[in-house]
Amino acid sequence: MPSPGSAQESAPASRRSKITPERAQELYNAVLDLLRESGYDSLTMEGVASRTRCGKSTLYRQWGSKPELVVAALHGTRQTLFSDIDTGSLSGDLHEVAHAVDAASGQDTALMHALSHAALQNPDLLCALRSTLITPAIAAIDAMVERAVRRGELDPDNPATDYVAAQVLGIMRARPLLEGRYADDGFLTRFIECAVLPVLGLPSLPQAPRESGS
Structure with missing residues (x-):
């Protein structure tokens, strides 16, 4: 036996x-x-x-x-949505984040929403969701902010620098609850220009001139 x-x-x-x-x-x-x-x-x-x-x-x-x-x-299937973004300015980086979120709305964003409630009931699932989707996104946005501080774009003592990732990722989560729609490129771009860049003391990206006849 x-x-x-x-x-x-x-x-x-x-x-x-x-x-x-x-x-x-x-x-x-x-x-x-x-x-x-x-x-x-x-x-x-x-x-x-x-x-x-x-x-x-x-x-x-x-x-x-x-x-x-x-x-x-x-x-x-771990992916890093924002890790390759580096335009040379924080404003440009955040606008690229908006484009990336829009492109991934049917993938990572949908997945995050599908798992959010269940993850709160399952510690292993919550840990996996954080490590594969949430933490890499936070780290990538924090890296953008750190580069901006090193370039002299941002005042390192500006308290808003600690909350850029929370703002961007938070609105991604909030919009479906508030309006029943994902945070697409246009919505995120307006949010970044109206709610993120001003508190950082940064100007919005200049609008590209429209072609004649458009």
Whole structure:
């Protein structure tokens, strides 16, 4: 009769999967697509199995539960939305953030909204959501502000510099609740020019001249 210790040691082996990294990526992408389409509550292991033509038993053997699968999918598809932005000015950087948010509204923004409520009930899911979507975005915007301070654009003692990321990411979250729409390029651009740049003491970007006849 095996000892309790040997049973515990053999348990991880039962969760070992023969799924290839490429197949796992397909599964992760399907999970996130289903989350964007229907939300966390509607996501089921059966639905993932059907979408990916994968056996439900395989999913349970590898990931154990829906929360574990979603956490793995978040970590397995981690992206940095703003990390490549560097225009040489904070105003230009923040305008590029508005463009990037608009382009990703059906991807990262939709995913964040789909998971926000569920994450508050599940510490592992909340940790994964923060580490894969929220923290990288905050870090990228903070880096833009730090570069602006080093260039002399911003007064390092301006207290508003600590809240740029909270303003931008907060309005992304708030607009769907207030108006039922994502914060698109036009909305975010106006918000940045009216509510973010003025408190930082920065001018808005000059408007490009309109072509004659337009």
